[in-house]
Amino acid sequence: MKRLALTTGLIVAAACPAWADDSAIKEQTLGGVVPNVCRLGAVSQSSGDNASFAVGGASSTVTVTTFADPNTAQARAASINLGIQGVCNRSHTIRLLSERGGLTLDQPPAGATPGFARRVDYTAVAGWPGAQTTLTTAGAAGAAATVDVSGPSSGDLLLSIAIPSGSTALVAGDYRDRLTVELLANM
Amino acid sequence: MKKLVLLAAGAALLAGPAFAAPSASNDITINGTAPQVCTLGNPNTTGSATNATFAGTTVSVTALASATDASLNQTSVTLRYAGMCNYAHNVGLKSANGGLVNASGAANAPVAGSGTFIQRVGYTATANWAGANDVLATSNSTTSYVAPGVVKANWSVAGANQGNLDVNVAIASSSTPVVAGTYGDTLTVGIGAAL
Numbered sequence: 001m002k003r004l005a006l007t008t009g010l011i012v013a014a015a016c017p018a019w020a021d022d023s024a025i026k027e028q029t030l031g032g033v034v035p036n037v038c039r040l041g042a043v044s045q046s047s048g049d050n051a052s053f054a055v056g057g058a059s060s061t062v063t064v065t066t067f068a069d070p071n072t073a074q075a076r077a078a079s080i081n082l083g084i085q086g087v088c089n090r091s092h093t094i095r096l097l098s099e100r101g102g103l104t105l106d107q108p109p110a111g112a113t114p115g116f117a118r119r120v121d122y123t124a125v126a127g128w129p130g131a132q133t134t135l136t137t138a139g140a141a142g143a144a145a146t147v148d149v150s151g152p153s154s155g156d157l158l159l160s161i162a163i164p165s166g167s168t169a170l171v172a173g174d175y176r177d178r179l180t181v182e183l184l185a186n187m
Numbered sequence: 188m189k190k191l192v193l194l195a196a197g198a199a200l201l202a203g204p205a206f207a208a209p210s211a212s213n214d215i216t217i218n219g220t221a222p223q224v225c226t227l228g229n230p231n232t233t234g235s236a237t238n239a240t241f242a243g244t245t246v247s248v249t250a251l252a253s254a255t256d257a258s259l260n261q262t263s264v265t266l267r268y269a270g271m272c273n274y275a276h277n278v279g280l281k282s283a284n285g286g287l288v289n290a291s292g293a294a295n296a297p298v299a300g301s302g303t304f305i306q307r308v309g310y311t312a313t314a315n316w317a318g319a320n321d322v323l324a325t326s327n328s329t330t331s332y333v334a335p336g337v338v339k340a341n342w343s344v345a346g347a348n349q350g351n352l353d354v355n356v357a358i359a360s361s362s363t364p365v366v367a368g369t370y371g372d373t374l375t376v377g378i379g380a381a382l
Contacts, residue, residue, distance in 0.1 A: 021222065021223075021226075022222070022223035022379050022380065023276075023377060023380045024226050024227035024377065024379055025227070025376065025377035025382070026229070026230060026268060026377070027374070028230070028244055028245070028356075028374045028375075028376065029371065029373055030246045030310070030356065030371060030372045030373070031248065031287075031369065031371040031372075032247065032248030032251030032262075032369075032370050033251060033368070033369050033370070034251050034252040034257065034289075034366065034368055034369075035250075035252065035254045037253070037256060037257035037367065039255065039257070087257060087302070089252075089304065089365060089366050090367035090368075129299065129301040129302075131298075149298060150298065151298040152296075152298070152301065152304050152364075153297060153298045153300075153302070154301055154304065155301060155302040185367075
């Protein structure tokens with residue numbers, strides 16, 4: 001019974017605070033949203049062998065210096081290492097996408113060319129803090145390689161492109177592919 | 188017996204004052220206590236706001252970070268409260284989180300080896316009252332998304348004051364990208380007892 005009386009007294013005291021007006025407070029909520037952002041910036045070359053690099057805007061160009069051996073017409077090995085400044089402020093995916101599935105002729109001959117190659121495959125490796133993915137072309141247009149990154153990341157995305165030497169003479173002509181590097185925010 | 192009679196006569200003299208005074212006075216003390224009272228009205232914005240709006244009790248940062256490169260945008264807004272305190276009092280500012288904290292911080296921590304990100308957004312709240320300024324400062328964090336907890340700033344005012352209490356909330360810009368997410372904090376403004 002004594003305990004019950006004490007409890008009642010506390011309730012009364014809380015309901016009628018004698019000090020209520022000697023202070024005044026206001027609470028404000030502060031808030032803001034940071035959007036999902038993935039960005040790739042300037043591209044730079046760190047090293048290369050039998051290849052050069054020209055900076056463009058959203059599109060840059062790697063040119064193989066000696067694409068085919070002048071005596072055998074076989075593809076020569078080439079490689080280049082590029083750095084692309086990037087940032088993604090949430091979990092994201094890195095994707096490498098080959099438009100043609102390898103280096104192919106801009107203007108292929110109409111007929112068959114037995115004994116000659118018309119395509120030169122290559123590998124592209126994208127290295128990024130916490131992730132790496134490799135694309136190896138094999139003729140399939142739109143070939144892609146992806147890797148998920150489970151958090152924000154920033155820094156230089158290291159892109160290594162390597163063309164192995166070939167053993168089959170190439171059909172003469174200009175060879176080309178478009179390799180797209182993407183950082184895609186995961187929703 | 189003779190002594191007893193003498194005492195009775197003395198008592199009779201006191202009961203009937205044969206010598207009335209020409210005037211009379213009586214002091215009456217009047218007491219009253221004015222309680223210690225402080226009031227704060229609901230705030231409104233004053234001056235021009237940069238990258239922020241205010242409605243009800245919420246300051247909303249319009250674009251906390253750039254949609255292009257996630258860099259932290261500069262923000263400033265000033266809230267004005269009509270205030271009164273009738274005694275020597277304190278003015279206080281209190282941040283519940285110690286900065287603007289990302290609601291999804293744990294799920295969005297930068298990967299190991301990554302470059303730097305702002306994971307918690309700092310701001311300043313500067314109160315102007317009774318001719319003096321007081322600043323509550325919280326800092327950006329590039330190492331942790333975790334709320335450091337309550338941060339307070341209190342200062343005393345020597346007497347009563349009535350007027351406008353202006354509180355400027357400001358975020359400094361930074362080129363460092365900010366982790367994506369919804370950030371928030373509760374800022375308490377008070378006059379009277381220290382927060």
